[in-house]
Amino acid sequence: MKKLVLFMIVLNLPAIVFANGLMVSKELLNRPLVLSSVAKKSNGLVNYSKAYIVKFGQRDDRLSLTNSNGEVNYEFEILARTDAGVEINFEEGLKSISFQSSIFKTELPLTHSQLKRHVLPSKVFKKVKIDTQNNKQIIATIALNVPGYDFIRIELVPDTSQFFKAKMHSYEDKVGVYSTFPLQNAKQFAARQSLPATYEYDQKFPEELISVLKDAVKYWNKALGGKFIKLVKTNSKKRAQKIGTHYIDYYANRDEDGGARGVFNLHPHNGKILSSYIYVPSGFKVWGTKYFKEKFPTVSDKKIKRAVLDYLTHTLAHEIGHSLGLRHNFAASHESNLTVHNFDKVFDRYLKKAKVSKRIKPSSSIMDYISIDYFTLMGAKMRKHQKALSYDKKAIRWIYFDRTPKTFGSYCTHFDEPPTLENGGTDFCQAWDEPHLKK
Numbered sequence: 001m002k003k004l005v006l007f008m009i010v011l012n013l014p015a016i017v018f019a020n021g022l023m024v025s026k027e028l029l030n031r032p033l034v035l036s037s038v039a040k041k042s043n044g045l046v047n048y049s050k051a052y053i054v055k056f057g058q059r060d061d062r063l064s065l066t067n068s069n070g071e072v073n074y075e076f077e078i079l080a081r082t083d084a085g086v087e088i089n090f091e092e093g094l095k096s097i098s099f100q101s102s103i104f105k106t107e108l109p110l111t112h113s114q115l116k117r118h119v120l121p122s123k124v125f126k127k128v129k130i131d132t133q134n135n136k137q138i139i140a141t142i143a144l145n146v147p148g149y150d151f152i153r154i155e156l157v158p159d160t161s162q163f164f165k166a167k168m169h170s171y172e173d174k175v176g177v178y179s180t181f182p183l184q185n186a187k188q189f190a191a192r193q194s195l196p197a198t199y200e201y202d203q204k205f206p207e208e209l210i211s212v213l214k215d216a217v218k219y220w221n222k223a224l225g226g227k228f229i230k231l232v233k234t235n236s237k238k239r240a241q242k243i244g245t246h247y248i249d250y251y252a253n254r255d256e257d258g259g260a261r262g263v264f265n266l267h268p269h270n271g272k273i274l275s276s277y278i279y280v281p282s283g284f285k286v287w288g289t290k291y292f293k294e295k296f297p298t299v300s301d302k303k304i305k306r307a308v309l310d311y312l313t314h315t316l317a318h319e320i321g322h323s324l325g326l327r328h329n330f331a332a333s334h335e336s337n338l339t340v341h342n343f344d345k346v347f348d349r350y351l352k353k354a355k356v357s358k359r360i361k362p363s364s365s366i367m368d369y370i371s372i373d374y375f376t377l378m379g380a381k382m383r384k385h386q387k388a389l390s391y392d393k394k395a396i397r398w399i400y401f402d403r404t405p406k407t408f409g410s411y412c413t414h415f416d417e418p419p420t421l422e423n424g425g426t427d428f429c430q431a432w433d434e435p436h437l438k439k
C-alpha cells in the first residue's frame with residue numbers, strides 16, 4: 001500500500017492521496033483519549049485488546065499518538081491544518097497495530113501466550129476503512145489477511161473516566177476481583193463497571209433462553225440489592241464490536257464447543273470495565289442433555305430439559321459475574337451443605353418434583369467450577385429467585401458499594417490452569433470437585 005501512495009505522489013494526484021486523509025478534530029487534540037481495539041474472529045467471536053490512554057502530539061509535519069508510558073503508538077504525516085483540526089495520512093502512518101488480549105476467559109499470568117502482544121504489520125492489512133471521524137470519536141476497521149481473523153476495529157474516544165471512582169484492590173487474598181495490570185510502583189485498582197449498566201442480548205437468542213437470561217441477570221441484581229443491570233434486546237450484531245457495550249451472544253450450531261466466555265477490557269489506570277462480551281455456545285445444551293439423559297434414563301424429556309435450562313441459567317450468570325469483575329473462587333464449594341447423605345435425595349426431589357429448598361446451599365458462589373449437578377441446582381435456585389449465595393453477595397457489594405463484610409467466607413483463586421489435585425490444587429482449593437463426596 002505504501003508503494004501505491006508513492007506512485008500517486010509522483011503523479012501529483014493529491015486528491016487521491018487525500019482520500020486516505022483522516023481529520024483529527026481539534027476536540028481530540030491534546031487531551032487524553034482511550035485507544036481500544038476489538039478483534040472479530042472468523043468464527044464470529046469477539047475479543048478485546050488491552051486499552052491504552054493516549055494523547056496526540058504535533059511535531060513539525062508529524063502527528064504522533066503517544067501512550068501514558070511515553071511510547072509512541074503511531075506517527076502520522078500531517079497533510080493539512082485547518083480550523084477544524086489536523087488532517088493526517090492515516091493509512092500510511094498505520095505501519096502496524098499491536099494487539100494484546102485483554103483479560104480472557106480466565107486468570108492468566110502476564111507471561112502467558114494468550115496475553116502475548118502481537119504486532120500485526122501493515123502487510124497483513126487487507127483494507128483500512130475509516131468508519132467514523134468527528135469531534136467525538138474516530139473509528140476505523142482494518143480487514144486482515146490473518147488466518148482465523150476477519151478484522152480489528154480501533155476506537156479513539158475522549159477519556160471521560162475522571163468521573164469514575166477507582167477502587168483500590170486491597171483484599172487480594174480474601175476476595176476474587178480482577179484488577180488493573182499492576183504497572184511498576186503504580187496502584188492496583190479493582191475492575192468494576194459503571195453502574196447502572198445495560199446489557200444487550202443478540203436478537204438470535206433462542207426464545208426458550210430469554211427467561212433463562214433474565215433469571216441470570218436477576219441473580220446479580222439480587223446480589224447487588226437493586227436493579228443495577230438492565231437487559232435489552234439489540235438488533236445489530238455490530239453492537240458487540242463497539243467499545244462501551246455489554247453484549248451477550250448465543251451461538252447455535254456450535255454443538256462441539258464446551259467453552260463459554262465472559263471477556264472485557266479495562267481502563268488501564270482506574271479499572272473501569274469499558275466493554276464486555278459474553279458468549280455461550282450450543283455445546284452446553286447438547287452436553288447437558290446427554291449428561292442428564294444418561295444419568296437419569298427414565299426421567300421425562302420435559303424434566304431433563306428443565307434441568308438443562310437451569311444449567312444454562314448458571315452458565316450465563318457465571319459469565320456475567322466475570323463481566324462484573326469477579327474472578328473464580330475455587331474454595332466456594334467448600335461451603336456446600338450437600339453431603340453424601342443428602343445429595344441424591346436433594347437432586348431427585350429437584351429433578352422429579354421441581355423442588356429446591358431455600359436451605360440448600362450447593363456452594364457459596366457461582367464463580368466456582370463444580371460438577372454440572374451443582375451448576376444445575378444453583379441455576380434452579382436462580383429461577384426460583386432465591387437469595388444470592390453468600391460469597392457472591394458479599395463480593396459484589398464490596399466491589400460496588402465498598403461494604404466490607406466481617407468475612408467473605410472461603411476463597412482461593414488461580415493464576416493459570418484451574419487447580420486440581422494433580423496440578424497443585426488442594427482439598428480446599430479445587431476445581432471440578434464434588435463437595436458432597438468429601439462429607
Ligand SMILES: [Zn+2]
Nearest residue numbers: 105318322328
Ligand atoms: Zn469462569
